[in-house]
Structures are given as C-alpha cells and as structure tokens.
Amino acid sequence: MNNPIGVFDSGVGGTSIWREIHGLLPKESTIYLADSKNAPYGEKSRDEIVELCIKNTELLLRKKCKIVVVACNTATTNAIDYLRSNYDIPFIGIEPAIKPAALRTKTKKVGVLATKGTLSSGLFYNTSKLYTEGIEIIEQEGKDLVKLIESGEVRSNEMKTLLQVYLKPMLLANIDCLVLGCTHYPYLIPILREILPNQVKIIDSGEAVARQTKIILEKNNLLNQENNQSIENIFYSNAASTKVLSSLLMENNYQVSQLDF
Missing domain, CATH: 3.40.50.1860 (Rossmann fold)
Incomplete structure (x- = not known):
C-alpha cells in the first residue's frame, strides 16, 4: 500500500x-x-x-x-x-525516553530537557512514575531552545549560554543520562557533547x-x-x-x- x-x-x-x-x-x-x-x-x-x-x-x-x-x-x-x-x-x-534512561543510569540521576507542555502533562507524569522508582529525575524546561533552532541559531552564543545554564543543575546533581524530551533537541547533540562530560549518555526517542x-x-x-x-x-x-x-x-x-x- x-x-x-x-x-x-x-x-x-x-x-x-x-x-x-x-x-x-x-x-x-x-x-x-x-x-x-x-x-x-x-x-x-x-x-x-x-x-x-x-x-x-x-x-x-x-x-x-x-x-x-x-x-x-x-x-x-x-x-x-x-x-x-x-x-x-x-x-x-x-514521549521522552524515560524508560531506557532509567534502565541505563548507574548514578540513579537522570536529567530531562523538555518543553513546558511536555513536563506539565499527565502522560509525562505517569511515565516518570512508572519507571523511575528509586531514581531522581532532574527536569528542566528548555525555554527558547525551539525558537533558536527554528531560526537556524543552533551554534549561536545565545544557544550555548542557555544550554550551559539549563545543564548546570543536572551536572551538579551527578546525572549520567540526559533525556531529550523534544524532537527539536537532537539538532543540539553536537553542542551538547561539547558541554557534557563523556560519561553522560544522551538519549532520544527517534x-x-x-x-x-x-x-x-x-x-x-x-x-x-x-x-x-x-x-x-x-x-x-x-x-x-x-x-x-x-x-x-x-x-x-x-x-x-x-x-x-
């Protein structure tokens, strides 16, 4: 067909x-x-x-x-x-790849970078609750990231600054998995790899x-x-x-x- x-x-x-x-x-x-x-x-x-x-x-x-x-x-x-x-x-x-991140984390700390609409949804809450017993989820709204990607500003100074601010609490919490909770965000993987330590795994749903x-x-x-x-x-x-x-x-x-x- x-x-x-x-x-x-x-x-x-x-x-x-x-x-x-x-x-x-x-x-x-x-x-x-x-x-x-x-x-x-x-x-x-x-x-x-x-x-x-x-x-x-x-x-x-x-x-x-x-x-x-x-x-x-x-x-x-x-x-x-x-x-x-x-x-x-x-x-x-x-939906954000919470399950594979929960299965892979060794530090029991998982970061989730997503939009406000995803983080506040019932489906995200239920998925997180189902798979993350004993695991701490550090959520971060990626405010303005989509706008910058849509404008082709993936490698801009503004993008790098925002990502550094958004990732800092996650790194301080000792995450070893970062879930990309927006289909725009895989375009950020090259710059994320520059910011994140090698031991942090980047996980998306594609x-x-x-x-x-x-x-x-x-x-x-x-x-x-x-x-x-x-x-x-x-x-x-x-x-x-x-x-x-x-x-x-x-x-x-x-x-x-x-x-x-």
Whole structure:
C-alpha cells in the first residue's frame, strides 16, 4: 500500500524522527508537515495544542496518509488520546525516553530537557512514575531552545549560554543520562557533547519511534509492496523555510513547499 506515512511537528524538529523512519523504511512514501507558524507548541494551552493537532491530522488525511506520526513530544502528551479516539487510522506518538534512561543510569540521576507542555502533562507524569522508582529525575524546561533552532541559531552564543545554564543543575546533581524530551533537541547533540562530560549518555526517542512505526504498519498490513519508482517524500511548511529545514532538504535533494495550513 503506497499511501504515504504522515508526519507532523510544530516546525522542523520532527525531521529528526522523519530521518529515522525514512532510514528504516526507505520504500515508504512520506509527507512531512512543519507547522512552524505555530511553533513552539510547548508554550500553548492543552486546548490550543489539540486544535492544532486536529488541523494537521485533517490535512494529512486529505493527502491520503495511512498512518500519522505525531513527531512532537508536546503534541503527543497533550493530544494523542484524543486523536486515537476520533480517527480510524493508526497514530504513533512520541514521549521522552524515560524508560531506557532509567534502565541505563548507574548514578540513579537522570536529567530531562523538555518543553513546558511536555513536563506539565499527565502522560509525562505517569511515565516518570512508572519507571523511575528509586531514581531522581532532574527536569528542566528548555525555554527558547525551539525558537533558536527554528531560526537556524543552533551554534549561536545565545544557544550555548542557555544550554550551559539549563545543564548546570543536572551536572551538579551527578546525572549520567540526559533525556531529550523534544524532537527539536537532537539538532543540539553536537553542542551538547561539547558541554557534557563523556560519561553522560544522551538519549532520544527517534530510533524507537521508527521501529514502532514499522511494527504497526506490519500489524495492519500497510507496508508498501510497490516498486521504488512510485516513492515520494514531500515536505510542507506554513512559514518561510527555516535554515535548519532548508539545510536538511538540500542535503538530500528534497524541496519544501509553502502551504497555508
């Protein structure tokens, strides 16, 4: 079935998830929505987030997507239950990789860098409670990180200063795992490695999400069986193309199309 896999995020961050999905499932067509006009989701109310997720889902359904990946931690934690209850197609969500961090930590101290919308959600609370008995979680809101990434300011002095401030309490607490609780944040891994000691492991959800996408496609007999010539990877943005997104697409000879949504 060559209907595309739909992926949406509050901007370019979900391309970190798209990369993993495309790498694992290269025979699948994809449509990516970058809702950069409304980024960041993490500073919005739950009702606003749900409405934005409905809008994105409806567009992907009109594009005949067979499955939707909500490539945004904040959108998942606030809206995934609503989406699964109101639409017939499968949804894959994203949540901070608390479980693998809890299994890997030796110091029993885990840092979580995420948006306000994720940290304050019920899903994050329940996941943390389920897997972190005897483990201290040091939470930090990554305020303004998404805005800087969307502006292509990943290597800016402002970004480095913010990260140093956000990471300091975690390092003082002796964390040995840092969970990236936003799909934008994998773009920060090179600069994070410059700041963090070598013993601190950086953990994100991308690979696990790609594996889960494959499992659900197989379970529902939705994998593409057609030849490679029919495969398309299409990217839409409702704001001027950001430096990060443009850079990603240029690397792979993809193009982003402007779309009002």
